[in-house]
Amino acid sequence: KAGVTQTPRYLIKTRGQQVTLSCSPISGHRSVSWYQQTPGQGLQFLFEYFSETQRNKGNFPGRFSGRQFSNSRSEMNVSTLELGDSALYLCASSLGGWASGANVLTFGAGSRLTVL
Amino acid sequence: KNQVEQSPQSLIILEGKNCTLQCNYTVSPFSNLRWYKQDTGRGPVSLTIMTFSENTKSNGRYTATLDADTKQSSLHITASQLSDSASYICVVNSFWGGSYIPTFGRGTSLIVHP
Numbered sequence: 001k002a003g004v005t006q007t008p009r010y011l012i013k014t015r016g017q018q019v020t021l022s023c024s025p026i027s028g029h030r031s032v033s034w035y036q037q038t039p040g041q042g043l044q045f046l047f048e049y050f051s052e053t054q055r056n057k058g059n060f061p062g063r064f065s066g067r068q069f070s071n072s073r074s075e076m077n078v079s080t081l082e083l084g085d086s087a088l089y090l091c092a093s094s095l096g097g098w099a100s101g102a103n104v105l106t107f108g109a110g111s112r113l114t115v116l
Numbered sequence: 117k118n119q120v121e122q123s124p125q126s127l128i129i130l131e132g133k134n135c136t137l138q139c140n141y142t143v144s145p146f147s148n149l150r151w152y153k154q155d156t157g158r159g160p161v162s163l164t165i166m167t168f169s170e171n172t173k174s175n176g177r178y179t180a181t182l183d184a185d186t187k188q189s190s191l192h193i194t195a196s197q198l199s200d201s202a203s204y205i206c207v208v209n210s211f212w213g214g215s216y217i218p219t220f221g222r223g224t225s226l227i228v229h230p
Binding site (some may be wrong): 004031035041042043044045048050055056090092096104105106107108109110 | 162205215222
């Protein structure tokens with residue numbers, strides 16, 4: 001079956017611009033979560049969506065937002081970009097819910113954002 | 117504050133040798149612990165999952181251990197191969213608000229030389 005697909009894979013923006021990243025989860029997975037990965041901080045949790053609702057959110061400013069559509073596809077948006085937003089943004093999908101193993105995350109290859 | 121500390125930060129070994137990666141955590145409440153392998157340019161892939169009651173679990177040449185009392189886990193790689201060169205990330209999950217909240221370690225970068 002198809003894996004988690006993230007688009008675009010690479011993008012370059014300038015400070016002050018905004019960016020939207022897309023994530024298509026594995027078919028049947030209802031949970032989509034987003035992460036920021038930088039060499040200095042490692043992987044950091046941004047937020048998680050389940051059935052179009054944000055269930056949990058990490059410690060990121062309000063410039064970082066997301067949404068999930070009825071087909072479980074998700075987008076994240078970063079507004080007023082700063083140099084420090086340069087990172088690899090990873091999306092992961094999982095079954096979600098209470099079932100054992102429901103939190104097995106399947107990651108996409110990521111979207112590498114460079115802010116100039 | 118929930119934290120996951122991994123050591124060493126980086127490791128270089130010769131092909132065929134064994135190695136052990138460490139993960140110490142202060143995450144509460146603890147739900148489970150996962151080790152992920154991340155190849156360069158790829159997303160992380162789950163290797164093992166450890167719950168509170170499990171002490172050891174194997175996945176091929178990878179063996180993970182968990183000591184819930186000392187809040188430590190290790191990942192042992194046996195007979196390393198060049199393809200083991202990657203970043204290994206320890207993730208400790210809490211269950212909160214109806215979903216699992218992960219806390220990530222910064223990873224151990226492993227390089228296997230021929």
